[in-house]
Amino acid sequence: MVSKNQIKLINSLHQKKYRIEHGLFIAEGVKVIQELLQSNFKLKQLYCLDKGTFNGYENQSTVITEAEMKKISALSTPSTCLGIFEIINPKPIKEKGIVVALDDIRDPGNFGTIIRLCDWFGVEEIVCSNETVDVYNPKVIQATMGSITRVNINYCDLKSFLKKAKLPVFGTFMDGQNIYKSHLPQEAIIILGNEANGISKEIEFLAKNKLSIPRFGNIQKTESLNVATATAIILSEFRRND
Numbered sequence: 001m002v003s004k005n006q007i008k009l010i011n012s013l014h015q016k017k018y019r020i021e022h023g024l025f026i027a028e029g030v031k032v033i034q035e036l037l038q039s040n041f042k043l044k045q046l047y048c049l050d051k052g053t054f055n056g057y058e059n060q061s062t063v064i065t066e067a068e069m070k071k072i073s074a075l076s077t078p079s080t081c082l083g084i085f086e087i088i089n090p091k092p093i094k095e096k097g098i099v100v101a102l103d104d105i106r107d108p109g110n111f112g113t114i115i116r117l118c119d120w121f122g123v124e125e126i127v128c129s130n131e132t133v134d135v136y137n138p139k140v141i142q143a144t145m146g147s148i149t150r151v152n153i154n155y156c157d158l159k160s161f162l163k164k165a166k167l168p169v170f171g172t173f174m175d176g177q178n179i180y181k182s183h184l185p186q187e188a189i190i191i192l193g194n195e196a197n198g199i200s201k202e203i204e205f206l207a208k209n210k211l212s213i214p215r216f217g218n219i220q221k222t223e224s225l226n227v228a229t230a231t232a233i234i235l236s237e238f239r240r241n242d
Contacts, residue, residue, distance in 0.1 A: 025136035035146025074138035112143020119147035129158040171207025
């Protein structure tokens with residue numbers, strides 16, 4: 001059984017300010033929680049519908065009902081388990097290989113998918129503007145499917161970071177050079193912009209190398225690609241040129 005105070009605490013973690021205050025975040029789903037348990041994230045408490053979901057963590061597990069899970073879940077369709085973990089400090093940014101820079105990404109699902117894509121393509125560093133959605137948002141954590149444990153994510157003044165960058169800086173623009181005809185380096189910083197507005201004006205001039213993903217077909221009325229879809233194409237092209 002979960003107490004009223006526990007429900008209050010868990011629900012508060014749906015909001016960024018309370019995640020910061022308590023130094024805790026929520027993870028939901030067996031896959032995500034298993035990945036976190038095998039990483040350097042420290043478990044605080046598990047809440048599960050079944051006592052035997054995670055062997056070896058019985059002392060930190062509380063069996064609850066489906067009704068109780070609905071009260072604490074951040075998902076429209078609650079999972080069978082929810083974990084509370086301690087937030088960890090990110091490692092210093094390493095300018096090595098491919099670094100993804102996010103300029104004001106707001107959608108949690110997009111951000112979580114981008115983290116997962118970085119994990120797939122071997123990108124270990126993501127640098128986020130301070131306006132980008134919180135990585136510990138429950139929906140971001142859910143969308144990473146555990147890749148949060150293998151990608152180092154920092155928040156900073158993105159403009160200042162890019163000004164001091166040692167690697168070549170690439171940005172994605174509608175009028176950029178065709179990515180399929182471009183020579184892409186093995187090491188670079190790739191900027192991805194806001195879902196509605198793209199890369200901001202103050203960041204745009206720092207992207208010395210402008211790329212675009214061309215549209216195909218006869219009608220060509222689609223205005224833009226989803227940012228996570230664009231990330232998959234861009235990272236694939238950079239890796240193809242390794």
